[in-house]
């Protein structure tokens with residue numbers, strides 16, 4: 001039984017990272033900590049999904065993490081970085097950024113650029129247009145060049161090119177494989193930018209259905225409420 005649970009743990013750690021179906025597997029993902037899940041604070045809800053904004057709490061107002069560390073901070077609380085699959089969700093997050101004049105915030109948006117598993121997927125080509133996905137939910141994003149209310153990419157950036165532009169990589173640095181909201185950094189309003197994942201930022205967590213289900217399943221008799 002223990003082996004089985006460990007195997008489920010292992011699989012669950014990765015499910016949320018995949019653009020459906022079946023691309024593997026960024027490493028070093030954290031599993032939920034039941035006590036943190038039970039104590040997690042929810043600032044607002046959309047449908048059944050709860051959201052946490054780091055800049056709204058004294059304890060996390062000055063917490064700036066790189067993309068992976070931010071994911072893991074959320075995941076330990078049965079959440080993940082926010083996935084923005086609907087115009088309503090995009091609007092909600094932007095309102096909170098605007099209201100508090102937050103400079104920048106990570107989302108779970110990620111470019112599938114981790115090796116052959118990504119490059120062999122025809123549906124993810126070319127990556128700069130079709131290779132982006134929400135790692136919190138595993139859903140593919142719309143093509144980056146589609147103009148619709150489901151996309152919030154900026155029309156500009158450091159090179160005065162539409163996002164994603166992979167600017168840092170073009171300038172000899174790291175690839176810009178992670179998606180952040182920047183608040184009017186290029187006089188472009190509150191918009192999506194591809195950014196190198198090692199930068200540190202504020203972030204938004206969103207409840208993870210999978211991680212909550214998992215935490216409930218292994219803590220049935222603990223008295224903890226998720």
Ligand SMILES: [Ca+2]
Nearest residue numbers: 165166167194
């Ligand atoms: Ca960029």
